[in-house]
Each structure stands twice: as C-alpha cells, then as structure tokens.
Amino acid sequence: MKQTVETKPFSDQKPGTSGLRKKVPVFQQEHYAENFIQSVFDSLEGFEGQTLVVGGDGRFLNREVIGKVIAMAAANGFGRAVVGQGGILSTPATSNVIRKRKAFGGFILSASHNPGGPNEDFGIKYNIGNGGPAPEKITDAIFARSKVIGKYYTTDLGVLDLDTLGEREVDGFVIEVIDPVKDYAELMESLFDFGAIQGMFRSGFRMSFDAMHAVTGPYAKEILERRLGAPEGTARNFVPLEDFGGHHPDPNLVYAKDLYDELMGPDAPDFGAASDGDGDRNLIIGRGIFVTPSDSLALLAANAHLAPGYRQGLKGIARSMPTSGAADRVAEKLGVGIYETPTGWKFFGNLLDAGLATICGEESAGTGSDHVREKDGLWAVLLWLNVLAARGQSVKDIVSEHWRTYGRNYYSRHDYEGVETEAANRLVDGLRAKLDTLPGPKINGLTVSAADDFAYHDPVDGSTSKNQGIRILFEGGSRVVFRLSGTGTSGATLRVYIERYEPDPAKHDIETQAALADLIQAAEEVANIKELTGRNIPTVIT
Ligand code: VG1
Ligand code: CO
Numbered sequence: 305m306k307q308t309v310e311t312k313p314f315s316d317q318k319p320g321t322s323g324l325r326k327k328v329p330v331f332q333q334e335h336y337a338e339n340f341i342q343s344v345f346d347s348l349e350g351f352e353g354q355t356l357v358v359g360g361d362g363r364f365l366n367r368e369v370i371g372k373v374i375a376m377a378a379a380n381g382f383g384r385a386v387v388g389q390g391g392i393l394s395t396p397a398t399s400n401v402i403r404k405r406k407a408f409g410g411f412i413l414s415a416s417h418n419p420g421g422p423n424e425d426f427g428i429k430y431n432i433g434n435g436g437p438a439p440e441k442i443t444d445a446i447f448a449r450s451k452v453i454g455k456y457y458t459t460d461l462g463v464l465d466l467d468t469l470g471e472r473e474v475d476g477f478v479i480e481v482i483d484p485v486k487d488y489a490e491l492m493e494s495l496f497d498f499g500a501i502q503g504m505f506r507s508g509f510r511m512s513f514d515a516m517h518a519v520t521g522p523y524a525k526e527i528l529e530r531r532l533g534a535p536e537g538t539a540r541n542f543v544p545l546e547d548f549g550g551h552h553p554d555p556n557l558v559y560a561k562d563l564y565d566e567l568m569g570p571d572a573p574d575f576g577a578a579s580d581g582d583g584d585r586n587l588i589i590g591r592g593i594f595v596t597p598s599d600s601l602a603l604l605a606a607n608a609h610l611a612p613g614y615r616q617g618l619k620g621i622a623r624s625m626p627t628s629g630a631a632d633r634v635a636e637k638l639g640v641g642i643y644e645t646p647t648g649w650k651f652f653g654n655l656l657d658a659g660l661a662t663i664c665g666e667e668s669a670g671t672g673s674d675h676v677r678e679k680d681g682l683w684a685v686l687l688w689l690n691v692l693a694a695r696g697q698s699v700k701d702i703v704s705e706h707w708r709t710y711g712r713n714y715y716s717r718h719d720y721e722g723v724e725t726e727a728a729n730r731l732v733d734g735l736r737a738k739l740d741t742l743p744g745p746k747i748n749g750l751t752v753s754a755a756d757d758f759a760y761h762d763p764v765d766g767s768t769s770k771n772q773g774i775r776i777l778f779e780g781g782s783r784v785v786f787r788l789s790g791t792g793t794s795g796a797t798l799r800v801y802i803e804r805y806e807p808d809p810a811k812h813d814i815e816t817q818a819a820l821a822d823l824i825q826a827a828e829e830v831a832n833i834k835e836l837t838g839r840n841i842p843t844v845i846t
Pocket of ligand 1: 321322415416417418580584585624647648649666667668670788789790791792799
C-alpha cells in the first residue's frame with residue numbers, strides 16, 4: 305500500500321562532486337535519506353513503469369538505504385528494480401547495467417574512497433539513463449527540491465531478500481536480484497585480449513591486486529583469478545566489509561602503502577594495482593615505479609589500440625582541468641581532439657555520448673572510456689595488463705619510453721584536509737581577488753603568463769560551469785591549480801595541483817617533489833597557505 309509521509313526539508317542536501325556525502329549519523333536522521341531520494345524522483349520525468357538499478361559498495365547502511373530506494377521507487381511508479389546480489393554493485397558495473405538494461409537510471413550508494421562504518425561516511429548518487437552521473441542541471445534541481453520538500457512516497461514491500469538471485473513480484477512491482485559481476489566480466493572480455501593476458505600469467509607474470517576490503521573484491525577474484533588464470537592470492541582483501549576493515553579504501557600511496565612497499569621491495573611482482581571503495585578508481589604501480597594517474601591516462605591513450613576494443617583508434621581524449629597535460633601531447637600526436645573539463649565524471653558524459661571522446665581521465669586515479677559512463681578501476685587495470693601482454697616490456701620500460709617520446713609532465717597534488725571552511729574560503733577568495741594582478745611580476749622567480757578561475761563551456765549542450773578552480777600558468781608551461789574538494793564530509797579540503805613539463809630525457813629521473821620544488825614554493829607565496837590554514841605541511845601528497 306502506497307503511503308504518503310509528511311516531512312520537513314533539510315538545508316544541507318546539496319550534491320557535491322559525486323553525489324550527496326555525509327557522515328552516517330546524518331543519514332540516520334529520520335526522513336533524511338528519504339527526503340533526498342524523493343527529491344531525486346521529483347526532479348525526473350517519465351519513469352512510470354520503468355526500470356531503476358540500485359546497488360552500492362557494501363558499506364555500513366548500504367542494505368538499509370537500498371530497501372528505502374526500492375520501496376520508494378515502487379511507490380513513485382517505477383515498474384522494476386534491478387539490484388546487485390547482497391546489495392553489491394560497483395560504480396562502473398552499475399553504469400553498465402543501466403545501459404545494458406536500458407534502465408531509466410540508477411542509485412549508487414557509496415561515499416567512494418571515504419572510510420565507512422557507523423561513524424564514518426555514506427553517500428547517495430543518482431545516475432541517468434546513459435549510465436553516467438546526473439549532470440549539473442539535474443543535481444541543481446535535486447538540491448532546489450530538497451529545500452522545499454514536504455512529503456515523500458513509500459510502500460511496504462515486506463522483507464526484501466537481496467541475497468537470492470531471481471525475480472520477485474510484490475503488488476505488481478518487480479524486484480530482480482542479479483549477479484553483480486557477470487555482465488561486467490562479459491563486458492571486459494569483449495574489450496580486452498583475455499587470451500594474451502592468460503598467456504602472460506601462464507608464463508609466470510606476477511601481480512598483486514588490493515581490493516582494500518571494498519567492492520572490487522568479487523570482481524577481481526572472478527576476472528583476474530578465474531577468467532584470466534592469475535594464481536589464487538593475486539587479489540587480496542577481497543571480501544567487501546562494512547567498514548573496509550577500518551581503513552580508507554583510497555588507492556593512493558598513503559592508504560595503499562603496503563602495496564607500494566611490496567612493488568619497491570626485493571621480491572616485487574611485475575605489476576601492482578588497487579581500487580577504491582566503489583571500484584571506479586585505480587592505482588597502478590610497476591616493479592620499482594609508481595605511475596601517476598595523469599601519466600597512466602596518457603599511456604593508456606597512447607597504447608589503447610593494442611586492445612581489441614580500441615583497435616579502431618580513439619575519437620578523442622578528455623581530461624579534467626587539474627589533470628596534467630601529458631594526455632594532450634598524446635592527443636596531438638594521434639591527431640584527435642582533447643577536451644578539458646571541470647573535476648568530476650559528470651562532465652565527461654556529454655563528450656562520450658556525442659562520440660567526441662573515447663578515453664577520459666582524472667588526476668585523482670580515475671580513468672575510463674566510452675564502454676560505460678563512469679570511471680572504471682578494473683577496466684584501467686585490465687587495459688594495462690593488455691598493453692603489458694602485447695608489448696612484452698616492463699611497466700618501467702614502457703613509462704620511460706613514453707617520456708622519451710613525449711617529454712615528462714612532473715606532477716603532484718598536495719591536499720590539506722580538515723581545514724576550517726572559513727579559512728579555506730578566504731584563501732580561494734583571496735586568490736580570486738588578485739587574479740588580474742598576477743600576470744607580469746615574478747613569483748619565486750617564475751613569471752606568470754596567465755591566471756584565471758576555470759570556467760567550462762560544454763561543447764555539446766552549451767551549458768557553462770563557472771568557478772571550477774584557480775589556475776596560475778607560468779611561462780614554459782608549468783602551472784599551479786587551487787580548488788576545494790567537493791567530496792568531503794567535515795571541514796574543507798584544499799587541493800593544490802602542481803605541474804611542470806620537462807622535455808629533456810636527461811632530466812626525467814628527478815624525484816618528483818624536488819622537480820617541483822620551485823613551483824611548490826611559488827604556490828605558498830601566492831596563496832599564503834601556511835598562514836591561512838595554519839598548516840605547515842600537506843596532509844596527503846600524491
Ligand atoms: C574527488 C576527485 C575527483 C573525483 C571525485 C569523485 O573530487 O578530485 O577527480 O571525480 O573525487 O571520485 P573532489 O571534489 O574531492 O576533489 V570518487 O572515486 O570519490 O567517486
Ligand atoms: Co570512487
């Protein structure tokens with residue numbers, strides 16, 4: 305029986321870079337999740353009788369909120385919910401299911417790389433029918449709706465069994481529980497040369513994959529070990545846990561340090577990789593070499609034609625603005641378009657739908673292609689494996705060769721986490737106010753050639769997104785970018801992105817922070833980071 309529940313709006317339901325993310329206790333407030341879910345439905349049209357996909361990364365509250373989404377979908381008039389067994393569906397797998405089933409859209413319950421558990425983070429994200437994150441037009445409408453919402457609709461579907469595969473019907477509404485891995489594994493088989501990768505494993509190639517107790521565990525077990533024949537134990541921490549074992553499921557050099565140490569150690573395997581909470585990020589480490597995500601994007605774009613799914617070449621490459629320009633050089637050489645978008649995967653959707661780009665990436669360990677409309681951690685790992693199998697060289701050799709051909713974009717991101725929101729805003733406002741005066745005079749001996757607040761003009765739908773990050777460009781192609789994170793749940797995180805281009809192969813082996821030292825100092829001088837944030841050093845350096 306459909307019920308109408310009276311509710312009052314919450315003022316803080318503005319979706320960030322990737323959905324609504326809050327601490328679990330915030331989501332546990334009465335009506336909080338329901339208000340947001342109803343605000344999504346109220347911002348959409350034409351879903352009567354349609355299919356909605358629902359899944360999550362298995363974190364604390366996952367099952368509970370899945371139950372709410374399904375009951376509310378039924379009450380709002382959807383005809384069918386497709387849900388991953390056990391409530392599990394990685395972000396890229398959800399995108400694939402939405403596309404394959406021609407669903408109206410889907411909910412992804414995840415706070416991605418943020419920690420999980422009763423006092424940690426939870427998140428809700430809505431994806432549209434192309435399988436990608438809702439564009440700004442819709443997220444703005446959701447936020448506007450959430451501020452005035454007065455009621456939501458739900459219904460009692462009884463106890464939901466999310467663990468048994470198959471279809472069930474309750475009052476004319478169909479709930480279908482699917483294997484979360486199968487469709488995705490088939491898609492991967494259609495893109496990559498599994499035979500060649502199997503051969504590489506047979507001949508003794510060794511790999512370590514860290515699923516970080518998050519959603520990619522079951523995917524990695526099935527694809528790497530069962531379908532590709534990698535030895536058992538190749539995938540580790542492969543059981544998704546509600547609190548990710550108490551760790552941050554963030555595949556960077558800080559939270560995946562064990563993997564890094566292993567790859568730098570004496571008995572290092574050939575290849576190391578990890579993914580994040582919801583399976584859309586990737587960390588790539590070769591024996592003795594960490595590949596920065598920006599370089600990984602460029603390398604994958606330059607070598608994609610070696611995989612069957614990309615044999616016909618790329619239509620174009622897209623990267624987020626703070627991502628290094630390494631991919632631009634590849635696009636130039638390939639003679640294809642390069643697009644620079646704001647941070648967040650939602651901006652790639654139009655380019656992919658319009659056939660302007662094939663491969664996209666972000667400096668934050670996100671890479672993907674037009675096979676789905678989300679970034680895809682295991683996809684990147686498999687493309688790397690395919691390239692390694694096809695070229696028969698080590699990661700290190702492939703990377704050095706790439707730098708010799710294109711030059712090296714030294715790159716690093718410095719994060720200042722948990723900064724007081726007011727102080728962070730003051731810092732960015734301060735920079736914004738002096739943008740016009742920056743070009744000309746030197747900062748720490750470097751000449752500024754241009755400075756702006758990045759605005760994106762979507763070439764497909766003509767929309768404009770302003771205030772997407774402060775860019776300070778120096779003569780010679782170096783730059784420093786400042787922006788505030790839109791995925792945190794407490795305080796503010798200041799991100800400082802630093803990049804320098806080095807064409808000379810004799811200078812490609814400098815330690816990254818040393819290679820960027822003068823720019824790091826310039827960033828401090830221009831933004832007064834220490835004084836304004838009260839921090840002497842960044843919390844995380846990637
Ligand atoms: C961060 C990254 C961004 C990424 C976003 C979502 O956003 O910088 O590149 O798209 O997370 O990724 P922000 O606003 O905190 O910088 V995920 O894997 O957390 O969905
Ligand atoms: Co993620």
